[in-house]
């Protein structure tokens with residue numbers, strides 16, 4: 001039942017105008033004029049359902065590659081701006097997303113910031129990301145972390161352009177006014193660990209003896225696609241296939257079983273060919289990228305036909321229903337762990 005207090009406010013009489021002006025001059029305002037947009041009976045997101053076709057974004061990004069070097073740009077990225085909140089560099093109310101390009105021979109210099117970042121690799125032939133002294137080769141479909149305040153740089157010693165999706169919690173960090181950032185003294189940080197060290201040490205269902213984590217982020221920072229994909233494939237055979245989600249798994253921090261980073265959660269789901277999912281909604285606005293296959297997702301009143309590497313966004317509390325033409329895999333990320341930590345998260349199956 002809708003609470004009438006949120007909807008039936010009488011029109012302010014003309015004679016109150018002078019009073020409202022005097023309030024205004026004293027930096028005060030009548031709550032009763034603002035209450036309905038302040039305390040809403042359910043989420044009313046300014047951000048809209050939206051789709052970015054990868055091939056369109058890619059050709060613009062390659063144009064950017066001719067205009068500006070990675071060095072000049074610091075990060076050569078096209079920001080995916082939600083059409084409902086243009087100009088804010090946000091894809092949702094709480095998250096940033098962009099598509100980054102590193103051309104052969106380029107490096108993106110070492111820096112760190114309070115914002116947590118993830119990468120979902122789209123194209124790469126030998127490019128790497130380094131985090132705190134360890135490099136990891138980026139392969140298509142890999143989910144890579146750059147936890148808060150960790151030094152990171154990217155490089156592409158290969159022969160082809162490297163392109164990936166960045167997801168950052170910049171809007172959350174800035175909402176709290178807690179942003180710090182700095183450069184590392186050198187362009188590239190020294191490599192102090194062997195490639196694959198983190199995954200061997202923390203990512204094999206084992207931990208070093210008496211291991212105590214000093215971070216809120218996972219100590220593994222690459223979740224290779226072949227492993228995740230294989231798990232989904234086995235589970236498709238074992239079932240059950242969820243009527244809303246297909247076969248959907250969440251990436252975890254192997255130390256805690258919780259999310260890989262405190263503010264951002266990430267997911268991978270397999271929609272078998274012919275999947276015709278039921279509608280689902282949750283309060284965490286979610287960004288999807290098609291890792292394989294093609295399909296159609298109904299997002300509120302919109303219907304998005306997506307193919308390989310297309311990106312779409314589902315606003316908070318907006319119903320989404322996925323269909324897959326052929327076997328499809330969707331990567332997604334959202335602020336779900338932050339909402340859960342604050343006791344805010346809700347979901348609803350239709």
Ligand code: GTQ
Nearest residue numbers: 075077098100117166168
């Ligand atoms: O790779 O460090 O898309 O700092 C935006 C800010 C990527 C990065 C972005 C960043 C980065």
